[in-house]
Amino acid sequence: QQQVKQSPQSLIVQKGGISIINCAYENTAFDYFPWYQQFPGKGPALLIAIRPDVSEKKEGRFTISFNKSAKQFSLHIMDSQPGDSATYFCAATPRGQNFVFGPGTRLSVLP
């Protein structure tokens, strides 16, 4: 019940395209859903986050869509750029305690 599932495992997108990564969870106690971006040799860094009281949050080219009833949330990267090539992790936490991470999606944006 603590697991967060993430798909796809890897994603290749052309420059300017839309990248979509999906996550699903079971634990209804989760109340904070961040997305982290990790470049090789670096630690994960917060990209964008959402709470379940809203269905969508947009920051620049990055949008989180949240479906509380389906217990799913997704990251959309509009106008994907080669610099977006990284590994993306969704995560969830109940009341700010243990952050549970998905297995990650390796995104490659082709120039």
Place this chain on the structure above:
Amino acid sequence: EAGVAQSPRYKIIEKRQSVAFWCNPISGHATLYWYQQILGQGPKLLIQFQNNGVVDDSQLPKDRFSAERLKGVDSTLKIQPAKLEDSAVYLCASRLAGGLGGELFFGEGSRLTVL
């Protein structure tokens, strides 16, 4: 503002040897986490501290792993004796406080290779 500092960045040891990793969180961050990230996987929580008290160590292999956070600031994670399957990146993260809100900040990690 200085980020989360970790050392060493890289460590190679033989199995059954011991190793220690150090973490200095962002100043004022009460909550500190150690995560294990095996290649190709997401970070997995090992232990969470709130100030100098342990909040969650349910996934810490206590027969070989130990961690402490003296004085509620920096922290040390120790592995003794190391096994081949301990090869991973050990990430330290800190957060302003537990409870609602607060971004999780990660260090760059300590990469351990056990031969």
